[in-house]
Amino acid sequence: MIKVDDEQQFVDEIIDLEEFAKSEKVPPTRCRGYRIRIGKQFYTVTRSTMTGRELLELAEKTPVERFRIDQKFRGGQTKRVELEETVNLATPGVERFQTLPLDQTEGYTARRQFRLPEVDEEYLNVSGLLWETVLESSKRRVIVYNFPVPDGYNVSTVDLNLQIDTGYPDTQLDMVYFHPPLMLGNKKAIAAIRDDSFDGKAWQRWSRHRTSANPWMAGEDYIGTHLGLVEHWLECEQLKVNK
Structure with missing residues (x-):
């Protein structure tokens, strides 16, 4: 059960961001911690803000310059998080994060038969x-x-x-x-x-x-x-x- 201190508005619970997003609930800005998913792994953090670099380090994706991390919202929308960009975990609708390697594929020339935006x-x-x-x-x-x-x-x-x-x-x-x-x-x-x-x-x-x-x-x-x-x-x- 969520307990709220009326004076400090502190929620004495670990908030599961994915569950909150799916239920369309707004996460509290002050709580015992946040349970976040990066890829297929779950992590518990005690801060409401983290940089893209810190999220990649948390997921052990190092060196971080060889990876990108995307913020995923309820409904499938995505947003790239830059290394020094700060993410507010209490933002409504934040569901999870996904990392992608930036390694280039070698030994194959990809077809480009028309251009994209x-x-x-x-x-x-x-x-x-x-x-x-x-x-x-x-x-x-x-x-x-x-x-x-x-x-x-x-x-x-x-x-x-x-x-x-x-x-x-x-x-x-x-x-x-x-x-x-x-x-x-x-x-x-x-x-x-x-x-x-x-x-x-x-x-x-x-x-x-x-x-x-x-x-x-x-x-x-x-x-x-x-x-x-x-x-x-x-x-x-x-x-x-x-x-």
């Missing part, structure tokens, strides 16, 4: 993942290789592609395509999927769409925010394993 190319270049833009007939797609998949699936990483319509970025990104096909560990069927062919491979299309409560915002949304939604979709489907 600068913000997309910058995001993908620092993601640590190999990516390509591929044009096939009238289809324009971005392929991202070895994208991390949460526990509960048949693989730990998967290739994915996103269809880039000619009106993008004013028109929204929609759905996602996976290779190889994803399956849940409990063999439970994944709803709203179908087969798709592109770049000589069989892909699994997930028909997942934005809602009126979370519409595409031209000028704000881009590949990075859409991949945040993809992670959210993967996590939501994985929750069915325990149901």
